[in-house]
Amino acid sequence: MVPVTDSKTFTPSTALPPFRSSALLTDKYELTMLQAALQDGTAHRDTAFEVFARRLPNERRYGVVAGTARVLRAIKDFVFTDEQLATLDFLDETTLEYLRNYRFSGQVDGYREGELYFPHSPIVTVRGSFAECVILETVVLSILNADSAVASAAARMVTAAGDRPIIEMGSRRTHEYAAVSATRAAYLAGFTSTSNLEAAKRYGIPAAGTAAHSWTLLHVHEDGSPNEEAAFRAQVDTLGVDTTLLVDTYDITRGVDTAIAVAGKELGGVRIDSGDLGVLAHQVRDQLDSLGAYNTRIVVSSDLDEFAIAGLAGSPVDAFGVGTSVVTGSGAPTAGMVYKLVEADGIPVAKRSRNKKSRGGAKKALRACRSTGTAVEEIVYPFRRDTPDTGTLTPYQLTVPLIRDGEIVDGLPTLDQSRDYLKGQLVTLPWEGLALSKDEPVIHTRFVGFDQ
The missing domain is CATH 3.20.140.10 (nicotinate phosphoribosyltransferase)
Incomplete structure (x- = not known):
């Protein structure tokens, strides 16, 4: 599979990090x-x-x-x-x-x-x-x-994305070390890679990234006019044709034409970071196919959350980049x-x-499941009591x-x-439990063995 961005996987250290007292992280x-x-x-x-x-x-x-x-x-x-x-x-x-x-x-x-x-x-x-x-x-x-909070939000985004990968790229929207722990939580929930190198090093999460708009803007002709071709060519020469080129700095249609002219039909991917992503994804897919770049993937970013991702379900998007909505309280x-x-x-x-x-x-608690594995309810019982009878349901501690x-x-x-x-575990939820617009818990908790 062609990578959606240039990526590297670090091997996490097996040793515990140096001691750092957590004792003043208190009230x-x-x-x-x-x-x-x-x-x-x-x-x-x-x-x-x-x-x-x-x-x-x-x-x-x-x-x-x-x-x-x-x-x-x-x-x-x-x-x-x-x-x-x-x-x-x-x-x-x-x-x-x-x-x-x-x-x-x-x-x-x-x-x-x-x-x-x-x-x-x-x-x-x-x-x-x-x-x-x-x-x-x-x-x-x-x-x-x-x-x-991050993992719960990220899990909803992963569900909305289906089998399409999501790159975590929210480091610039939160505290520098909160970004590291947020990346870990997003990866736990199913995100596939991160732009954050500290998180990649610390936890062995695949790192991903190519270039920002500043890279394209840096390249100009002597008369000061944009030289998008030079930016793309330098990136491809450095990172190879599997790289992902950011095509929306100026005109997207022209950007896609230039990208394929520089990298050829085997270009790994193009990224769209602005505009009506659903409409643009269809236009870019048609354009790529007309140029013979059938395997060039489309990566989209720009303030995505689970609702925006779900709204792109029918679009020819191959991967998502998510930042603000997964690392901050807004999302x-x-x-x-x-x-x-x-x-x-x-x-x-x-x-x-x-x-x-x-x-x-x-x-203590257990989850009672049908023989199919679908969860029915959560049962909470006193810590020192025996596991309660769940009848025909299968208990899971x-x-x-x-x-x-x-x-x-x-x-x-x-x-x-x-x-x-x-x-x-997400597969054990009743199908309606993955709905994005409901606010009723899909599994209810029942207390057994407590005085009322």
């Missing part, structure tokens, strides 16, 4: 609560905290769990340095000493990365003393909310996950505030061990394994 009130708990004797009570979402963002029918591996690493790296402790002058010496020796030693269970979630799914359960669990809230939610609204205390010394506790109610007790006694469980899936897993 002040978590540490002031810790101080009060140490003073009143509640700091060492056995507790369970749960991450869940009360609802899905607008127009979502399912969510995608992403960032799990990053959360586990952040928990391991939640270690206070002397330099960090020196900045916490609002804490007393007892609390500072506790933080100086802090290492999470509890248990974490939850949905594996790439799993689907729905309202009130117990996505992650953190168990340990109140002191060691409460101060993890912000960093856990920061990662899960951001990564899951990937926050997952709205919260981190709530649900158990203290084995006693279920629950918030009763209007519109913010929670259900007490540590929980969602809650798995992630950290035991402070150590990350061996053998957790790699990014590529989680990517393949999510692809399979």
Whole structure:
């Protein structure tokens, strides 16, 4: 297959990156609560905290769990340095000493990365003393909310695109390091490559890219008139005829003619980054075919989201480039996950505030499926209870061990394994669950074994 852009795949490092403390990726009130708990004797009570979402963002029918591996690493790296402790002058010496020796030693269970979630799914359960669990809230939610939002949006785009690849190219629309984690989440959801080289290096994601409009604009004749041919020729001479040429800097029809004149009928692809993409794709396809460039692919970009991609379903587009809508809140609204205390010394506790109610007790979950593999419902039950009977439906356990006694469980899936897993999970949804215009969760959660 001819590549849609010039691409390279990096081999990710098998070693963990250098230690970088995650301990100040927190909110002040978590540490002031810790101080009060140490003073009143509640700091060492056995507790369970749960991450869940009360609802899905607008127009979502399912969510995608992403960032799990990053959360586990952040928990391991939640270690206070002397330099960090020196900045916490609002804490007393007892609390500072506790933080100086802090290492999470509890248990974490939850949905594996790439799993689907729905309202009130117990996505992650953190168990340990109140002191060691409460101060993890912000960093856990920061990662899960951001990564899951991107992955959920990206999964919808992948569904809309069908078997046509999507290139992630949103680095310039978000924070420089948020771009790296967003790329990872988009790749998990099925994007095929990225323009971001840090993400490519760190996670082994295929990197892709050719040239921007500035490259074409750079090339001019001595009289100052555009020299699109020179730009295309230099790109082809450098990158080969498999490259993708950006043809809409000036006139698209003329750009396509020039591209084929320079590269020949075996040109890898052309990219359109402006205008009515559906109309232009048909025009460019007809033009390419008339020039004998039957295998030259058409790549489109320009503020695409899942709705725009779905609208191009009948167009001769071979690949998409997506940026803003997958890395920012406009296209990937926050997952709205919260981190709530649900158990203290084995006693279920629950918030009763209007519109913010929670259900007490540590929980596990399973998904009940028909014999065909289609998911029917999600069943949530007490953590220490046996798996409930699902009758004729086949139960699939969602809650798995992630950290035991402070150590990350061996053998957790790699990014590529989680990517393949999510692809399979999307197939388990009833067909209507992939609709873009609905806002009702396609799978409902049922609680079994709890006091009402």
